[in-house]
Amino acid sequence: MSIDADFSADKADIRRHRLQKCRNRKGATVDKYDCKKERKALYAPSAGRFALVDVPELTYIAVDGHGDPNTSPEYAAAVEALYATAYTIKFASKITHGRDFVVGPLEGLWRAADPRSFITRDKDSWDWTMMVVQPDWITTTDIEDARSVVAAKKELPALDLLRPLTFVEGASVQILHLGSYDDEAPTLARLHDEFM
Numbered sequence: 500m501s502i503d504a505d506f507s508a509d510k511a512d513i514r515r516h517r518l519q520k521c522r523n524r525k526g527a528t529v530d531k532y533d534c535k536k537e538r539k540a541l542y543a544p545s546a547g548r549f550a551l552v553d554v555p556e557l558t559y560i561a562v563d564g565h566g567d568p569n570t571s572p573e574y575a576a577a578v579e580a581l582y583a584t585a586y587t588i589k590f591a592s593k594i595t596h597g598r599d600f601v602v603g604p605l606e607g608l609w610r611a612a613d614p615r616s617f618i619t620r621d622k623d624s625w626d627w628t629m630m631v632v633q634p635d636w637i638t639t640t641d642i643e644d645a646r647s648v649v650a651a652k653k654e655l656p657a658l659d660l661l662r663p664l665t666f667v668e669g670a671s672v673q674i675l676h677l678g679s680y681d682d683e684a685p686t687l688a689r690l691h692d693e694f695m
Contacts, residue, residue, distance in 0.1 A: 532600040532634050542604070546675040549693065554668035559606070559630035560584055560642055561664040562657050567622035568607075573657070577629050578605060580649075580657035585631045587645040596636055603632040614691070618684050630664060639663050 535542040540552050562577035585602045593599050608628040611617065616624045633642070642663045650658055672694050676683050 530599070532598065534601070534603045534632050534634070541673075544673045544675045546677055549672050549674045549690070552671050552673055554671050556665060556667040558633045558635075558637065558663060558665040560588070560633060561628050561630040561662055562660045563626070563628045564657075564660075565626050567625070568627065569622065574627070574629070576655065576657040577660070580655045580661050581605070581629060581631050583649045583653070583655060584642070584645050584658070584661055585633075587648050588633065588637060588641055591641065591645055591648075592634075592637065595641065598634070598636060600634045606630045606632065617687050618691075620681060620684065628664070633663075 540550075541554060544550055544552075560581055562580060564571070564573045564577050566573055568574040582602070582605075589600060589602055607630065609617070610626050611621075611624050613621075613624065616622075646658060646661055649655065672690065674686060674690070676686055
């Protein structure tokens with residue numbers, strides 16, 4: 500058998516393995532929901548120009564905190580708790596709902612007592628809510644069950660702060676920023692000048 504034939508056989512084995520992994524317990528193939536593909540207007544904004552979007556009611560798992568996201572242990576703990584819970588929800592969904600999904604991206608709501616702190620980059624004064632969106636079929640019970648499973652496996656300081664969050668953001672303005680977070684100030688200034 501040639502190296503090419505071995506490689507082709509290995510690729511076929513990998514494809515079969517992936518297909519088996521995407522089947523639920525009853526053997527039915529499970530389609531994967533991907534929020535970034537289903538809601539492209541929200542998750543694939545244009546770079547360089549602001550876009551008006553209407554954000555519908557969405558449910559997230561969320562953790563609130565305060566401080567510089569680059570240096571705050573609280574921020575790192577929040578992200579760890581969110582992703583541990585998000586992946587537990589994902590794997591449980593295949594069994595309980597017969598549906599699979601791609602875990603959503605990390606999203607954040609940022610606020611400060613003085614909005615100028617976003618332009619001056621005084622990150623220590625920022626308040627934040629970090630979130631991971633959940634598919635429509637995920638319930639509060641699914642979220643609480645996943646949190647219990649995670650708590651039984653590892654000690655995560657922010658896990659007790661994790662909560663379901665459902666809200667309608669409604670009319671919003673967004674833009675894709677390419678580059679360092681520290682270079683966002685001109686874009687944020689434009690946002691405040693043009694829309695706020």
